[in-house]
Amino acid sequence: MKDSMKEQKQGLHEDFYFTKHGFEKADWHDHAPSPQHFQPAYLSTPEFQKNGYHCEELKDGFYWVTSGGYDAAFFVTDEGVIAIDAPPILGENMLAAIESVTDKPIVKVVYSHWHSDHIGAASMYPEGVEIIAHEITRELLTRFPDKLRPVPTLTFEDKYVIEFGGKKLELTYKGANHCPGNIFIYAPVPKVLVKIDIVSPGSCAFMHCDASENISGWVEAHDQILEFDFDFLIGGHITRWGTRQDVITSREYFHDMLAFADEALMQWSTPNGAGIFFAANPVDQYSVGTVNWINSMVNYVTEKMLSKVTSNGQKWEERLAGVTTNTKYHAYTIVESTRTERTHKGYQKRGTGGSDYFI
Known part of the structure; x- marks a missing residue:
């Protein structure tokens, strides 16, 4: 009986790993190992x-x-x-x-x-x-x-x-x-x-x-x-x-991300750029346009970050632990915070004038 209940709980646990409505389960085979400097001897x-x-x-x-x-x-x-x-x-x-x-x-x-x-x-x-x-x-x-x-x-x-x-x-x-x-x-x-x-x-x-x-x-x-x-x-x-170098390295990582987020916003978050995502769906599927709009920018930033050769000749996954798993979450936050906390570089003119700004 106890074994049966344990199996049921395990099955429920596994179901939520693979639900189509949530996040996909991460497989360690698909991700970079932590750099050696992240694994101190005391562990x-x-x-x-x-x-x-x-x-x-x-x-x-x-x-x-x-x-x-x-x-x-x-x-x-x-x-x-x-x-x-x-x-x-x-x-x-x-x-x-x-x-x-x-x-x-x-x-x-x-x-x-x-x-x-x-x-x-x-x-x-x-x-x-x-x-x-x-x-x-x-x-x-x-x-x-x-x-x-x-x-x-x-x-x-x-x-x-x-x-x-x-x-x-x-x-x-x-x-x-x-x-x-x-x-x-x-x-x-x-x-x-x-x-x-x-x-x-x-x-x-x-x-x-x-x-x-x-x-x-x-x-x-x-x-x-x-x-x-x-x-x-x-x-x-x-x-x-x-150390100081750890701070400098972290700062470089997020400054790179800010630059790529700015590129993404100027490509997909102008009125014309974002309009593509909302025109592709029925009017009662506004939220689908929203998620595709945001995710396109996040995916752009993530791809740029993971493929970039950084200032010391290494990719970010070679310099910092957690890059291949966490970058997409950071990218989402940086894109959205740039939209909400920083300048939009302009605004809508009267009528339909103006397109060179974030929405």
């Missing part, structure tokens, strides 16, 4: 397999903690520990990581932003701990309460400096990017920068520009990261910490 160690996390001192008491998919950090000072974020997939393994290197108490917690996949285990920290975040993060957590994400006790607008136990953290807000309230967390002495959900070192990032809200701000954040003097970048994902 295959017995210690990681047993503990479920990896903890590494970057420099001067600043530690990086990862589940192999989500990152967090902590800073050991003379007077206690400053913890940064609390991803649920790390959960109490974050506490175990801290306890493995110090017996000092956790005194302060910094939230990078309000999303629960990065701070959804924050309730595990000691009662009464000071929680520091941007004022927008406090506003959102007050508006959408979650007992697992305590509301910050101290907030700031533009800049705030934590000087504690002989250590310093500089918190800065430069505007919405991944989401409103997502801050830069910088330790100037060990030169560690924590900036979550912008660059995923060694990877082209998770789908749709890491599910970000302000794509223009998200792309701009690459340049803002490079304004800092850092040797180590903690990006929130996925298998390793990053």
Whole structure:
């Protein structure tokens, strides 16, 4: 009986892999392997397999903690520990990581932003701990309460400096990017920068520009990261910490995509270009024209990105993990954000005049 139920569940699972209305199942044979630099040695160690996390001192008491998919950090000072974020997939393994290197108490917690996949285990920290975040993060957590994400006790607008136990953290807000309230967390002495959900070192990032809200701000954040003097970048994902070169490479990937999106929009999103897709279907099939119009631009950008020989002579799939699986999702987001966030280069003149602009 149990075996029969298991088979039924497996069958249902497989049915949804192949439904004609949704996404096709990806086959690993059809995709490029991750570059070697994306596969750090700790992933295959017995210690990681047993503990479920990896903890590494970057420099001067600043530690990086990862589940192999989500990152967090902590800073050991003379007077206690400053913890940064609390991803649920790390959960109490974050506490175990801290306890493995110090017996000092956790005194302060910094939230990078309000999303629960990065701070959804924050309730595990000691009662009464000071929680520091941007004022927008406090506003959102007050508006959408979650007992697992305590509301910050101290907030700031533009800049705030934590000087504690002989250590310093500089918190800065430069505007919405991944989401409103997502801050830069910088330790100037060990030169560690924590900036979550912008660059995923060694990877082209998770789908749709890491599910970000302000794509223009998200792309701009690459340049803002490079304004800092850092040797180590903690990006929130996925298998390793990053370097300046990781940021430069990610920026190049998305700048290429922006250029191809602009080409696609000027070809298929002018009134004449888009009109082809809507004239091909009955008037009661407007949505079919819409999806073919958008998808044609996305497919153009995807094909250009996957076939491009980049600045170092390699294709993108050789430089970044996830390119052959995620580029189409990024392309959709970049095309749509260009249409909605950037100039349309003109507009409809009276009557039927004008065609050299986006719609």
